[in-house]
Amino acid sequence: MSEGCENCGCGGPSSREQIPAGYDLATQLIHGQYSSSAWDFSHHLNPPESGSTTFRLESLRRGAEGFLKFAASDGDPQAAPILIYDRLDEPNILMLESRLALLEGAGCSVSFGSGMGAIATTLLALCEAGHKIIAHRTLYGCTYSLMTNWLPRLGVHSRFIDMNSTLDRAALADPKVRVVYFESLTNPNLEMIDLPQVVKEVGKLNRDRREEEKIYIVVDNTFPTPLGCRPLKFGADIVIQSLTKNLSGFGTTMGGAVMAPRHLEGSLKAARKDFGAVLNPKAAWHIMTYGLSTLTARVSIQQQNAMRVAEFLEKHPKVEKVIYPGLNSFPQRELAQTLLRSPDGEFAPGTMVSFTLKGDMDRCEKFVDHIASNSYAITLAVSLGVTKTLIEVPGFMTHAPIPKEHQETSGIDPRGIRLSLGLESSDDLIRDLEKSLETI
Numbered sequence: 001m002s003e004g005c006e007n008c009g010c011g012g013p014s015s016r017e018q019i020p021a022g023y024d025l026a027t028q029l030i031h032g033q034y035s036s037s038a039w040d041f042s043h044h045l046n047p048p049e050s051g052s053t054t055f056r057l058e059s060l061r062r063g064a065e066g067f068l069k070f071a072a073s074d075g076d077p078q079a080a081p082i083l084i085y086d087r088l089d090e091p092n093i094l095m096l097e098s099r100l101a102l103l104e105g106a107g108c109s110v111s112f113g114s115g116m117g118a119i120a121t122t123l124l125a126l127c128e129a130g131h132k133i134i135a136h137r138t139l140y141g142c143t144y145s146l147m148t149n150w151l152p153r154l155g156v157h158s159r160f161i162d163m164n165s166t167l168d169r170a171a172l173a174d175p176k177v178r179v180v181y182f183e184s185l186t187n188p189n190l191e192m193i194d195l196p197q198v199v200k201e202v203g204k205l206n207r208d209r210r211e212e213e214k215i216y217i218v219v220d221n222t223f224p225t226p227l228g229c230r231p232l233k234f235g236a237d238i239v240i241q242s243l244t245k246n247l248s249g250f251g252t253t254m255g256g257a258v259m260a261p262r263h264l265e266g267s268l269k270a271a272r273k274d275f276g277a278v279l280n281p282k283a284a285w286h287i288m289t290y291g292l293s294t295l296t297a298r299v300s301i302q303q304q305n306a307m308r309v310a311e312f313l314e315k316h317p318k319v320e321k322v323i324y325p326g327l328n329s330f331p332q333r334e335l336a337q338t339l340l341r342s343p344d345g346e347f348a349p350g351t352m353v354s355f356t357l358k359g360d361m362d363r364c365e366k367f368v369d370h371i372a373s374n375s376y377a378i379t380l381a382v383s384l385g386v387t388k389t390l391i392e393v394p395g396f397m398t399h400a401p402i403p404k405e406h407q408e409t410s411g412i413d414p415r416g417i418r419l420s421l422g423l424e425s426s427d428d429l430i431r432d433l434e435k436s437l438e439t440i
Ligand SMILES: *Cc1c(COP(=O)(O)O)cnc(C)c1O
Pocket: 114, 115, 116, 117, 140, 143, 183, 187, 220, 222, 223, 242, 243, 244, 245, 254, 255, 256
């Protein structure tokens, strides 16, 4: 960091460029860093929206230097970026990325126009023809479609295994494997992967591999959010977030982000520049100003609601099974206690509840349709992590791109109902669920 405020000549303290030590993550997410070598908004309560696709360059030489230095692997991380064009780097986006890196405890963060933009660009940046991806068998539908429909065209093939099976994990030893991919809390059936065990085994394999052949552990951490699980702390290499969900939090903005070690920032940004899945700076501003600053408060209420609703459903005679990491009945209770922790170390069972009703698919459909047309507090809609409580049936909606046979082998019950808890009163949510349960 530089000494003294050089950016605006205000004579302010240099500490404006740094977040002072000792503040809680919740406070840091609200205030961020007032100024840096890339922006100076120390006089604003909120940073202004930066809306300029291109930037004035002082000289031809400086323009040339900007292109040369962009995404250079040997660049000085504290040096002021030479802003050229939005698809490369942009002030609001850089501000958001610095807060996201903080939030997930990462060396760097690179943002994208959507979660899928982040996932696709990361896999394309890490893999080349002939490389293999080993993925857990239960995945977000579009991630599965990316790995089975598109990446094979480029010679990158994926194998789907039960990541918790020692036998299946023997597949990791294939020298062609470049990426191990899974979700920290699977979508939709809330299954957890034994991350510390995978880290141990991949670490052993990497000891004998040259730098360019190393296996990266990539974890989609969208479901628990960085406030409920911190995969990097347990040794994962790269974390992905769909910013469309809890991090933006209101269901108004799409985005995605990758949190990675510093040495990957250059290749991720270079890939983003050429594939073009950039985040709109206005979206970055919204996510930073409204989303991140309210994240701790929202997640805390959503989590309380999830616990109460899960307990209500578990006791209901028409409910067959409830999956929620906060319940004693959760099958991977020990793993949940280890991995689902807030940055302060509190147990964080999350904001998502999965359940099935007794009876067949028709009964499930009748219930969900009754909610859709009669409930005021619960909305039938895909997506998750927003202020409103959403209900959906993944086997028929979000996970429709996954063939039925693969759904079965990956443990997706077609009757499975997914709830994403919002901020409503839990009494209202329970009353609406109760009313629809009475009709079936
Ligand atoms: C929504 C979601 C994605 C994709 O994110 P988009 O922002 O919709 O592109 C990826 N993974 C998980 C777990 C998700 O829930």
